[in-house]
Amino acid sequence: MTLRSSLLWPLTIPYGAAVHLRARAYKKGILRQQRLEGKVISVGNLTVGGTGKTPMVLWIAERLAAEGKNVGILTRGYRGRTRPAEANTSMNFESDEVQLLKARLAGRVAFGVGTDRYARGLELAQRSVNWFVLDDGFQHLQLARDLDIVLLDATDPFGGGRLLPAGRLRESRTALNRADVIVITRSRHAPGLEAAIRRDSEAPVFYAHTKLDSVHALCGGYPGDENQNARTQKTFAFCGIGNPSAFIADIQDWGFDVAGYRYFPDHHRYTQQDVEEIEAAARQAGAEAILCTEKDVFNLGAVKWDAFVVSYCRISMQIDEEDEFWRVLMTRAEAKAKAG
Numbered sequence: 001m002t003l004r005s006s007l008l009w010p011l012t013i014p015y016g017a018a019v020h021l022r023a024r025a026y027k028k029g030i031l032r033q034q035r036l037e038g039k040v041i042s043v044g045n046l047t048v049g050g051t052g053k054t055p056m057v058l059w060i061a062e063r064l065a066a067e068g069k070n071v072g073i074l075t076r077g078y079r080g081r082t083r084p085a086e087a088n089t090s091m092n093f094e095s096d097e098v099q100l101l102k103a104r105l106a107g108r109v110a111f112g113v114g115t116d117r118y119a120r121g122l123e124l125a126q127r128s129v130n131w132f133v134l135d136d137g138f139q140h141l142q143l144a145r146d147l148d149i150v151l152l153d154a155t156d157p158f159g160g161g162r163l164l165p166a167g168r169l170r171e172s173r174t175a176l177n178r179a180d181v182i183v184i185t186r187s188r189h190a191p192g193l194e195a196a197i198r199r200d201s202e203a204p205v206f207y208a209h210t211k212l213d214s215v216h217a218l219c220g221g222y223p224g225d226e227n228q229n230a231r232t233q234k235t236f237a238f239c240g241i242g243n244p245s246a247f248i249a250d251i252q253d254w255g256f257d258v259a260g261y262r263y264f265p266d267h268h269r270y271t272q273q274d275v276e277e278i279e280a281a282a283r284q285a286g287a288e289a290i291l292c293t294e295k296d297v298f299n300l301g302a303v304k305w306d307a308f309v310v311s312y313c314r315i316s317m318q319i320d321e322e323d324e325f326w327r328v329l330m331t332r333a334e335a336k337a338k339a340g
Contacts, residue, residue, distance in 0.1 A: 008166040016163045019139075019171050023178070026141045033144040034118040038130030039333050040074075040145040044138025046175060047159035047168045049242030049266065051151040052185040052210060054097050054295070055317035057135050058104055063326060064131050065108045072110040072124035073101060074117040074143075075135035096267055096298040097135075103222070117143050138178075139170055147333040150179040151208075152197070154187030155246060176201040180332050181325075183208050186246060188320060206325045211318040212254045215291070217311045222297055227311045230256070233289040236282035237261040239296055240268030247293055251313065260285035268299060275303045282308060 025031040041060060045051040057073060064071045077095040094102075098113055110129050112120025117140060121132055134143060138150055152158075159168030173196075176182065182197060182205045184190055194205055215230035216223055234257050239247045244263040252258055262281055264274070282290055290308045297312050319325050 005162060005166045009162070012163040012166050015165065016172060019163075023141065023171070023175065031141070034142060035144040036118065036121040036132060037125055038132060039147075039337060040121075040132045040134055040143065041147045041149065041329070041333060042134040042137030042140070042145040043149050043151070044134075044136055044140075045151045045153075046138070046171055046173070047153070047156070048164065048170060049159075049168055050246060051153040051243070052183075052208065052317060053136060053151055054100065055210060055315060056149070056151060056183065056185075056208070057133055058101060059317040059319065060329075061101075061105060061109045061133050064133070065105070069131045070110075070127075070129045071108070071131045071133065072112055072121070072127075072129035073105075073133045073135055074112045074121055074124075074137075075101075076115055076117070076140075077113040096295045099298040100295055138175075146337045147329060148178055148180045149183060149329070150176060150181070150203075151183045151185050152193065153243060153246065154184050154190045154193055155249075156243070157184075157193055157196075174200050176203070179203045180336065181206065181328060183319075185209065186249075204328055206328075207320040208317050210250055210315045212250075213314045213316050215311050215313055217309050218297065218300075219309060223314075224311075230289065230291070230311055233257070234259045234285075234287050235289045235291045236278070236285050236287035237291045238264065238278050239293045240264035240266060240270075240299060241293055241295060242266045250315075251291065254313075256291065259287040270296075270300050270303055272303050275300075275305060279305065279307050 026033060043053055043057050045053060061071055061073055075098060077098045110124050110127060112124045114120050117134060134145060137145060138148060158173055163169045176197060177200055179201050180203055182201060182203045184193060184205060185208050188207050197205060215227045217227040218224045236259050237248060237251060238261060241247060248258060248261050260281060262278060290310045292310060292312050294312050294314055
């Protein structure tokens, strides 16, 4: 435990009590959930930071849309900026995750963005949306859902075992008893983690991992041209995501020659000074190229790169036994809707 965690540990007690009492109040009906007309599939996690939630939301939305369903994504749009009245309308004030999802889904899915997911859902329902994907919804208990999917990163499933603010856990592991389906990401086989899950949940467990689809060079802006030579170059990587070490591990697994890397906070909006420091570090490491995640692209803004062309990884979620996974999702969503 670090000094910071030790100092913050006493605060986890009131935080944990408040979270537990809130969840119990919803379970007992003391606090009432708001229900939308249609099916609501929640995708969430126990920890703060990256578990592969955005790729999973994308995968589910694409699958629903491919089946001809009217789909909407409900998201808070974390760290999106409020548009000032005098702002240039050409500026994009949406969060990086919302921009990424919109770019990848290309008009096939509607979006409701804001802290009040119920109000945004009502707006989408007026546009005939009747399948809702609730992004980061496990702790958003105000909105009733027909299915709770919880993602656990096999490399750090329980955030070091400490609640916020000392650790990365939003809720204790016992909250897994609310999950309908659990997905272990960044692994294909984790029997020890499965045994730990079984102490708190009987939900079916599936495995998923990120798959590299392509690498694109940001020449002339997003989405850029595919970079076929990316894995032949000595690469310096940077990212501002919830689990940055997982990105480095992924690109090494995908065959990139990583000369060095630099991490930034999740959702970090890059400045020109950041770019100059990244390029200086890349030159010092002897790198020939610079690589980041697709989410980072939407936080680069109007920065200028001097000595390098930046590329990014376009990824997707690869789910083991995906047909069985989809069957379980649809069966449980239907059953829960009828029971509710």
